[in-house]
Amino acid sequence: MxxxxxxxxxxxxxxxxxxxxxxxxxxxxxxxxxxxxxxxxxxxxxxxxxxxxxxxxxxxxxxxxxxxxxVPRRRVRLPRIDTAVLGVPVGLVFFVPRADGTVTAQGPSPAGAMRWEVDAAAWRRLADQFPQLASMEPEVEALLVNTVQEFDQHWIVPVDDCFRMVAAIRREWRGLSGGGRVWPVVQEFFAGLTERS
Known part of the structure; x- marks a missing residue:
């Protein structure tokens, strides 16, 4: 056969x-x-x-x-990283390094993930300061950042975690600002993240 x-x-x-x-x-x-x-x-x-x-x-x-x-399963919580040097104007975002050396930033919105290109040289300088970033597998791992409200969390996560978060936000988003149901979903998502190798 x-x-x-x-x-x-x-x-x-x-x-x-x-x-x-x-x-x-x-x-x-x-x-x-x-x-x-x-x-x-x-x-x-x-x-x-x-x-x-x-x-x-x-x-x-x-x-x-x-x-x-x-897609790997590794999750690593990182110390605070000043991602403002990457020029992305949002506080809930994930950065995905690519095999060709480029880096994209994606943030959730009611329409799905918004996408920006990040300055590759700025990413390399940040990776020099935080060697964990240099260990990320291109396309399949992301740096997930939440600095919205009282949060200040930085994680290396599988990229599917990021898409799961985007889907949850999109499902709960109401009106122009997201409504009252979005931020509890974001809090629940981050509370559920646990480190694993």
Whole structure:
């Protein structure tokens, strides 16, 4: 039996026996639990949900011709970092270094994530001061910063954490300023972050 035939059989079986609703692996269509891994798709510059067996296939960074990279799980809380030197005018933002040396900053909004290009030289100077930033994996890890209200939190997190935060904010946003439901969601999100390697 060919690999394509086996994959088609798995997809059909998952469709018959899987739940009617819920997330599915975006590679093989198997149902995925609420807590599941993600792949960064460099061609789409986004993340894809994957089941455990498909995630294992991409533990090597060269798998899939390098198009897909498994998003790591590492979270590290950092000391206060003066990110104002990066020229981003918002207090809730995440910075994603790219393989080509560029860095993008993204902040949540009612329409999704807003995006800015960050001065690469300013990022390198900041990484010289904070070596943890230089250890970040391009495209799949982010520096997540919250300096809004009384918060002053800085984390290295998997990029899917950032997208989860953006989705939660977008879901709760009301009116021009976000309304009263957004900031409790942000507080709950940051309270739920725990360090892990």
């Amino acid at each position: 060919t690999a394509d035939g086996a994959l088609a059989r798995i997809i059909r079986a998952a469709g018959r026996t899987g739940p009617a609703a819920g997330e599915r692996c975006e590679l093989c269509a198997a149902p995925v639990p609420e807590e599941h891994r993600h792949l960064h798709d460099s061609a789409e510059d986004g993340v894809r949900c994957v089941c455990g067996p498909c995630a294992v296939l991409f533990t090597d960074s060269g798998a899939g011709g390098g198009r897909f990279r498994l």
